[in-house]
Amino acid sequence: MAALAMVLLASACGTGGGDSAAASPVAPSAHVPIEVGVPDPKLPPPVSAPPCDPSRSLTPSTSARAGAMPAGTTMRAIQDRGKLVVGVDQNTRMFAARNSNTGQLEGFDIDLAREVAKAIFGDPDRIQFRTIPPGRRIDVLVEQQVDMVVDAMTITCERRQQVDFSAVYLEDALRFLVPKGSQVNELADLAGRYVCVSSNTTPERRVAESKAKVYAVADRTDCLVALQEGRVAAAYTNASLLESLREQDPWLEVRGPTAVEEVKGIAVPKGQTDFVRFLNGVLERLRTEHRWQELYNNWLAKALGPAGQPTTTYGG
Known part of the structure; x- marks a missing residue:
């Protein structure tokens, strides 16, 4: 099948x-x-989890300069390795799917991941995609097989007991x-x-x-x-x-219902709060530079209708 x-x-x-x-x-x-x-x-x-606000995340960090990540940080370890390793899907059109002509992955999630690589290295192509099924997203993060997962992944209080999430990048x-x-x-x-x-x-x-x-x-x-x-x-x-x-x-x-029930974020291994702050800084930059809107309009607007970048409450 x-x-x-x-x-x-x-x-x-x-x-x-x-x-x-x-x-x-x-x-x-x-x-x-x-x-x-x-x-x-x-x-x-279900994993026991205290109540939480899925739309709340850590205060963004904006001081790091591409190609010069601070020593001792998660981002510096990625920079020293030479590539960002990202878990993605490969079968979901508009988000992450292979172009039948080029064989390359493309879509909203793919471009978002490239923006993170660009923020770390100054080069969006310094990235390695690893395709994973939805049921393995938590596993590959816990096992640290990837640096992050970008796969329209829903932020829940239960999942936050196992992994950390960036700010919200999509509502659904x-x-x-x-x-x-x-x-x-x-x-x-x-x-x-x-x-x-x-x-x-x-x-x-x-x-x-x-x-x-x-x-x-x-x-x-x-x-x-x-x-x-x-x-x-x-x-x-x-x-x-x-x-x-x-x-x-x-x-x-x-x-069915059209009211927002879930919010999506970039997932990273538990405890990497410096990376979460960095990712939130990237998302904020995409907002101010209208880059998120460009990506949404290019990949999703035709099917989902007009939308703006979700807002996140920051703290901590």
Whole structure:
């Protein structure tokens, strides 16, 4: 199933613009959800976490100059290594996907990561991308296999017990990808039916705590195939990620609440507060120089509509 998802994705990426006329011509009759006996995953209990404000972060640091990171800092260690190692996705259009013509990763998250490399080295190409599935994002940070993860990752109080986050760089709603004509607007409408989610994500836990059935996948694009094969009634995750899938099939639509429920940040290994402050300084510079707006308009505005850079409350 994952292989088929990659074929569909590569075909869509080749269009360069997400035109629905070039999307997979799956007939509406194919979208009849069927149950396939997928066992509900046994989720680990939530990590005990005190209440927190996901939109609050450490005061930015703006004194470091590209190519001259202060001695003894996380950024200096990265500079001395010669490259910034970043965990990203490779299958989510608009955010991080391979261009079928060049083979290079591109998208909003990719450009954001390059801005960090530019701030450290003065060169956005001093970067190494490591593609990881959503379910491994925390693991690769805990194991310090990457310097940071940029993958539309939701900031939660639970995750903050394991990793640290930058300031918010994107706000999002949790919505549903469903066949056109579906009346699904909330999880209660999916009681007893399978809902596709990425494993080890906040949507997975929400579905598990509802009366719907969890259909967990390792890769987001597998949810598109599961819908097309009639294995699930809906896919459930952030609206921005669902829009990247919707572009590939004209018989699907995004429905559900539009209120902001989640905020996204750059994740780094726990305890690297100097790096968090540095990243917050980068994000603030992108705001004042209108660079964030340029990136958003280039990659996301067409699908998500107009938006401005989220605000963050700083302290500490």
